[in-house]
Amino acid sequence: MERLGLSVKIGLECHCQVTSLKTKLFCSCPSDYRGKAPNTVVCPTCLGLPGSLPVLNRRAVEEAVKVALALNCEIPRRTIFYRKNYYYPDMVKNFQISQYDYPIGVGGKISVKVNGGVKEVGIKRVHLEEDPGKLVYKGSIEESPYTLVDYNRAGIALLEIVTEPVIKSPREARLFLQKLQSILEHLGVSDSSLEGAMRCDANISIAGGARIEVKNISSFKEVEKALAYEIIRQRSLLRMGRTVERETRHWDEVRQVTASLRTKEEEMDYRYFPEPDLVPIELTEEFISSIKKAMPELPDARRERFMKVYGLNEYEAEVLVSEKSLADFYEETVKLHNNPGRVCHLIIDDLLGILNLKGLSISNSKAKPEHVAQVAGLLDNELISIKMAKYLLKKAVETGSYPEDILKAEGLKVITDKKRIENLVNQVFKEHPEDVEAAVKDDKVIHHLVGLVMKLTRGQADPALTYEYVKRRVNQLRKTKAT
Numbered sequence: 001m002e003r004l005g006l007s008v009k010i011g012l013e014c015h016c017q018v019t020s021l022k023t024k025l026f027c028s029c030p031s032d033y034r035g036k037a038p039n040t041v042v043c044p045t046c047l048g049l050p051g052s053l054p055v056l057n058r059r060a061v062e063e064a065v066k067v068a069l070a071l072n073c074e075i076p077r078r079t080i081f082y083r084k085n086y087y088y089p090d091m092v093k094n095f096q097i098s099q100y101d102y103p104i105g106v107g108g109k110i111s112v113k114v115n116g117g118v119k120e121v122g123i124k125r126v127h128l129e130e131d132p133g134k135l136v137y138k139g140s141i142e143e144s145p146y147t148l149v150d151y152n153r154a155g156i157a158l159l160e161i162v163t164e165p166v167i168k169s170p171r172e173a174r175l176f177l178q179k180l181q182s183i184l185e186h187l188g189v190s191d192s193s194l195e196g197a198m199r200c201d202a203n204i205s206i207a208g209g210a211r212i213e214v215k216n217i218s219s220f221k222e223v224e225k226a227l228a229y230e231i232i233r234q235r236s237l238l239r240m241g242r243t244v245e246r247e248t249r250h251w252d253e254v255r256q257v258t259a260s261l262r263t264k265e266e267e268m269d270y271r272y273f274p275e276p277d278l279v280p281i282e283l284t285e286e287f288i289s290s291i292k293k294a295m296p297e298l299p300d301a302r303r304e305r306f307m308k309v310y311g312l313n314e315y316e317a318e319v320l321v322s323e324k325s326l327a328d329f330y331e332e333t334v335k336l337h338n339n340p341g342r343v344c345h346l347i348i349d350d351l352l353g354i355l356n357l358k359g360l361s362i363s364n365s366k367a368k369p370e371h372v373a374q375v376a377g378l379l380d381n382e383l384i385s386i387k388m389a390k391y392l393l394k395k396a397v398e399t400g401s402y403p404e405d406i407l408k409a410e411g412l413k414v415i416t417d418k419k420r421i422e423n424l425v426n427q428v429f430k431e432h433p434e435d436v437e438a439a440v441k442d443d444k445v446i447h448h449l450v451g452l453v454m455k456l457t458r459g460q461a462d463p464a465l466t467y468e469y470v471k472r473r474v475n476q477l478r479k480t481k482a483t
């Protein structure tokens with residue numbers, strides 16, 4: 001019992017809207033419901049009014065098969081829709097059309113890079129269902145005096161992707177979700193930048209405790225935080241000698257805590273029965289192989305290509321491909337300035353750091369491939385220093401202004417003029433005789449003198465040339481001292 005609470009088991013249920021569709025899953029209401037007035041993008045079918053009949057969106061099945069194939073699933077030839085019965089205000093008809101024991105895909109896997117190794121996360125199933133409506137609270141779910149319901153989202157095609165409970169830490173969960181998201185974006189099936197397009201339920205248990213389900217985590221980004229919170233909460237319960245009982249909790253994003261929704265006794269037992277208004281669907285060999293043939297390049301293949309074509313190492317390729325928009329950004333930049341290594345370093349070492357600090361992503365910042373291509377070109381022609389390159393990228397992110405324009409406007413350029421550097425070095429030697437004396441005795445102080453020249457020129461002196469001149473002068477002084 002000493003190891004109580006140490007080992008962690010996490011399984012995820014990911015809900016991804018099929019944002020590539022123009023209409024909902026079973027009716028012709030537009031799928032573009034965001035920003036519309038509440039309850040205006042609805043019809044009798046998606047509200048489940050008496051007499052209305054669902055008609056399956058064929059494109060939704062194609063997209064689901066595409067995802068199942070990309071996740072290495074088997075595709076059963078026959079798929080059936082069920083009614084999942086429950087009573088909850090987000091579904092007016094009191095059942096959700098979902099899939100039960102005949103989903104679109106079963107038994108897949110995704111490989112994820114974890115701590116330098118490769119971990120395979122098993123995928124139990126991939127199925128299609130309709131999204132329920134959205135409950136809107138005032139502030140947090142706990143404190144809200146009322147609940148509003150918006151049915152615009154009801155009936156949107158949703159893919160549920162369920163993993164085996166093999167994930168060992170919140171970090172692994174994040175890496176898995178990042179990979180899944182990159183795959184879905186490469187397929188063009190789901191756009192994660194849309195609010196609410198990706199949601200998650202997480203099952204988590206730690207040795208010695210029961211399984212806890214955390215429902216409705218509103219984005220993949222919040223999953224890691226919710227899981228980390230749960231591990232601390234469950235471990236401290238066990239440490240205090242209490243028990244972790246099976247329950248369903250809710251991730252409160254406002255307060256960054258999980259809160260109990262219901263305990264085991266109240267847990268719903270869904271009754272499933274086949275949806276009588278939809279016929280079983282036979283997925284033919286031709287249908288599946290035509291989708292297989294049209295599959296776009298997926299992240300793993302793209303990573304390999306980046307290594308082969310651009311000469312990147314595995315880590316670099318992995319970072320770039322972790323987000324489709326980042327990989328696209330990289331390739332566009334290389335098209336504009338053909339120095340793949342230089343461009344990769346500028347993006348990974350500099351641009352991503354700047355974006356992180358500002359809480360921006362590559363797609364919502366003002367930086368464009370043209371900016372990075374210009375900076376790479378200036379560096380290749382030795383017209384700017386690395387320090388200036390960083391400054392120019394920061395400006396591009398903040399203002400969208402072009403590096404070459406900034407250089408012109410601010411008069412910033414690397415000083416490569418040998419005569420000028422010689423003069424600058426002379427000036428520093430005159431102004432800092434003690435440092436010069438120290439440098440004659442100790443090589444290490446030479447770098448300090450180079451730093452003084454850089455400071456004098458606001459970082460514009462060419463560092464290699466400056467070093468050469470400083471070193472030469474120190475050596476001259478050493479010779480004159482020796483004689």
Ligand SMILES: [Zn+2]
Nearest residue numbers: 027029043046
């Ligand atoms: Zn509708």
